[in-house]
Amino acid sequence: MNASLPAEAVSALTEETIFVTQPYLSPLDDFIPYLREIWDSKVLTNGGPFHQRLEAALEEYLGVDHLALFSNGTLGLVTALQALRITGEVITTPYSFVATAHSLLWNGIKPVFVDVDPHTLNMDPRKIEAAITPQTTAILPVHCYGNPCDVEGIQDVADNYGLKVIYDAAHAFGVKYKGASILNHGDLSVLSFHATKVFNTFEGGAIISPNSRVKLRIDHLKNFGLVDETTIVAPGINGKMSEICAAIGLLQLRHIDRALERRREVYRRYHEAFEDIPTLRLLEPVEGLTWNHAYCPLFVLPGHPESRDQLYQRMKEHDIFARRYFYPLVSTFPMYKNLADSKRISLENASTLSQQVISLPMHADLAPAEQDRVIDAVRQQG
Numbered sequence: 001m002n003a004s005l006p007a008e009a010v011s012a013l014t015e016e017t018i019f020v021t022q023p024y025l026s027p028l029d030d031f032i033p034y035l036r037e038i039w040d041s042k043v044l045t046n047g048g049p050f051h052q053r054l055e056a057a058l059e060e061y062l063g064v065d066h067l068a069l070f071s072n073g074t075l076g077l078v079t080a081l082q083a084l085r086i087t088g089e090v091i092t093t094p095y096s097f098v099a100t101a102h103s104l105l106w107n108g109i110k111p112v113f114v115d116v117d118p119h120t121l122n123m124d125p126r127k128i129e130a131a132i133t134p135q136t137t138a139i140l141p142v143h144c145y146g147n148p149c150d151v152e153g154i155q156d157v158a159d160n161y162g163l164k165v166i167y168d169a170a171h172a173f174g175v176k177y178k179g180a181s182i183l184n185h186g187d188l189s190v191l192s193f194h195a196t197k198v199f200n201t202f203e204g205g206a207i208i209s210p211n212s213r214v215k216l217r218i219d220h221l222k223n224f225g226l227v228d229e230t231t232i233v234a235p236g237i238n239g240k241m242s243e244i245c246a247a248i249g250l251l252q253l254r255h256i257d258r259a260l261e262r263r264r265e266v267y268r269r270y271h272e273a274f275e276d277i278p279t280l281r282l283l284e285p286v287e288g289l290t291w292n293h294a295y296c297p298l299f300v301l302p303g304h305p306e307s308r309d310q311l312y313q314r315m316k317e318h319d320i321f322a323r324r325y326f327y328p329l330v331s332t333f334p335m336y337k338n339l340a341d342s343k344r345i346s347l348e349n350a351s352t353l354s355q356q357v358i359s360l361p362m363h364a365d366l367a368p369a370e371q372d373r374v375i376d377a378v379r380q381q382g
């Protein structure tokens with residue numbers, strides 16, 4: 001999700017301000033040799049050497065075989081739907097960043113929103129099944145906050161009805177489930193390397209394919225459909241990652257384990273700080289998960305002395321910019337709210353969660369003293 005700040009917030013920033021996230025950046029001096037290499041080669045884009053090296057390095061790090069880099073995750077989603085020729089209706093979650101559903105509209109596909117499980121915050125396979133119509137061609141679930149979907153349950157439904165599954169894995173960098181990468185489930189998975197993500201290339205993304213044939217099609221689609229100078233095989237788009245972003249990715253990858261370790265520690269401290277408050281709930285990771293601690297959503301439950309919005313405002317007064325991820329629900333935005341299914345299908349859990357959630361500051365460089373300020377602010381309870 002993108003962390004753009006409201007205008008009034010920008011004018012109120014001070015040295016003490018704590019943001020919901022802060023991009024992880026490798027030491028600048030280490031980047032200079034990469035820049036020199038790019039300047040010397042004069043290859044700036046079009047699948048150059050850094051692009052190739054980053055694809056190989058990420059495949060190895062993530063434990064996947066066929067990764068295609070993109071200039072951002074949204075173009076990855078749009079292209080993934082094109083690559084599988086998805087049409088008609090696609091079942092997806094309203095509890096996500098708006099790019100998930102927007103990728104459907106960009107393909108002229110009708111999003112059908114279904115409710116999420118209140119514990120995992122991910123799409124419930126039984127509710128997916130209930131929403132299938134003759135027009136349904138695919139399911140677009142999100143591993144929300146990096147917490148894996150019920151991949152087996154979703155695959156069963158997809159197999160029974162002959163549907164494709166494209167995972168929006170924007171939050172799921174490095175996540176493992178039962179010891180293996182979560183990115184190998186479904187027909188395709190799409191990552192985001194946006195500045196706010198666990199692993200960033202400033203802007204960037206990737207599609208994970210099951211085999212080299214599908215990856216080749218995706219490589220063509222992200223490069224205007226070009227195969228060679230005179231052959232165009234598809235109405236492709238320009239979704240290529242530049243050499244600068246790929247080089248940044250290679251450098252960032254050298255430091256990712258430390259960043260993940262720091263996130264784990266920040267999450268542990270939040271967990272310890274709030275576990276005695278029964279009206280505050282943190283995400284419970286599913287069993288068998290190696291998590292990336294991409295976010296720290298806190299749910300303000302009924303009976304808490306202040307509402308989620310009161311807490312959000314009060315934190316701002318303490319110079320702490322938490323964000324209400326994901327609020328409002330995507331299905332309430334103007335381009336979605338008049339879809340017939342948005343009214344017919346109950347989105348009760350997603351709706352409740354979006355009224356309760358506040359995402360606390362979570363990043364690798366959050367200092368213990370800063371985190372203590374966040375914890376104290378939450379615990380003051382108005």
Ligand SMILES: Cc1ncc(COP(=O)(O)O)c(C=O)c1O
Nearest residue numbers: 001072073074097099170192194
């Ligand atoms: C769930 C989800 N899907 C898609 C995206 C889009 O990714 P990008 O910003 O790289 O286009 C984001 C984040 O921005 C996201 O949080």
